[in-house]
Amino acid sequence: MASHAIHIEGVTRRFGDTLAVDDLSLSVDVGEVFGFLGHNGAGKTTTVRLLNGVLAADSGQLHVLGLDPQTQGPQLRARTGVLTETPSLDERLTAIDNLTIYADLYGVAVQQVKQRVSTMLETFGLSERAQEKVGGYSKGMKQRLALARSFLHQPDVIFLDEPTSGLDPVAAQEVHEMIRHVSQDEGRTVFLCTHNLVEAQRLCHRVAVMEQGHLVAMGTPKELTHEVGTAVTYRLEVAQEQQAAALAVISRMPVLQDVEAGDEALTFASSERDSVPDLLNQLIAAGIRVYALTPQATSLEDIYLALHAREVNKGKVLGGVR
């Protein structure tokens, strides 16, 4: 069990009639960036709370770093860092005070506190305004400070609950770099709750998809593509004046679906690989000049939507966001 950073088996937690987490089982390896995806109310935050012993499970087993969150909470929490959904900063205090207090709380060696705090402020681009009260910070700055706080004591497992919400693309990119760095170079484990699929696809070794408290799929983004078996989308570029002719050729082939004509290219989906050379032959035969025919990588978003549709069909989920 200790070989896994996180191990969950059959964990359930209810709030009244709501099943926030329903018979959840999963393991996360040391050094892995694990994506935890799900709609609003899927149970992501609840899971993070359970894993840190801040909330008790109704049933099931949890271990983080080989420790039981319920009985060994303080020892465990000393080795985890959590970015909560709301930054949870003391807005009446300066950034330095906010971090210094948490350095003490997490037991950062006394003689290292000053250095560590200023390094974190530097890393997250807050040095210049470190003496200001956090209440005057922008949303993105608060988010960065909260992130700095969760990395401050160099935790073995880092839980990030939507780390890039509220950040501009550049800042989000920096956070992604940071996550990659702590995982690849420092061997820390990252448990990343998000509904940003691009983010998950870019960063995560594996992802789990949650729907209303239960796990609907888990694996590498690639594995999920296979599992869902969605059609591949292709992009076809032809001369502008030949678009209509190309469209006519495509529509004669029933295997090609979801055909759309854009300004610069046509897109369509196909689940049969052989349809590609067939199409190309027909286009050439029709005298159409093909500039490009490229498969588009299936995005996690496609998988996610497909999974969601599948759950809705099964009748498990009411559909949409509650």
Add this chain to the structure above:
Amino acid sequence: MNKRAMWAIIRKDLKVVLQSKAVLIPLIMVPLILLVILPGVGGLLLANADADSQIITEFRSETGAFFDNLPDSLNQKLEQYDNEVQRITYVMFNMFFPALYLLLPVMAANVIAADSFAGEKERKTLEALLYAPTTDRELYLAKIIGPWVAGIAIGWLGYLAFVLVLTATTLSFMGNIFIVDVTWLLLILWVVPAAAGLGLGAMVLVSSRVSTFQEAYQLGGMVVLPIILLLFGQLGGVVYFSPMVVLIVGAVLWVLTLGLIGYGAGNFKRGELIARL
């Protein structure tokens, strides 16, 4: 016990409190009015009063029954004085003031705790704290120590100011510092900590049921009521703060305080706190 973590929480709470006008204003105004202005003005008026003046004679005759029925222990003390102004001064500040004074530690601990319990909920800073590597017990202790100690300290400083102001205004005609004796010592060392604890304990109870500082502050003020009753009791000449009475009042307050703090400890569980955020 993770002392360093607890100390960090205490420091944080007090630092945050010092930034809040809603907390600082009562913390400054109440002792200023109660223990500086009121005794200062009273002391000055009495210092300038003539024992044979009409006001004093009238006051004495109107409160005749009250003065005639003072407890024996108080009458004994009054024998050392030879005029009415001195006696009125003594009774005023030893009989009416102690209960008024006790409002201070109750109020101080109460309002500070309102900020660090309910205010913390309102500001949404509790969640990060719950993820810190402390036990529930350590967290609770750290959260109550700050307001408690601050309430006691403010009570003591208030007393110091009270003594200085009265000495400055009344020493000339009283001939001694008449508000430093065993009774006051017991009040300071035995009752003030209990009173601060009561203000705190009541706020811990209130805070778990409300979600903003304002609500907590208003509801929490209701604990000051029993103290006011005590004060009225004295005004009616029912209670005089003799050392025995002080010991008993202190004991009652301690029982209430420890009951409230203990009850609060039982309810202070991470899992429940986070579910109520």
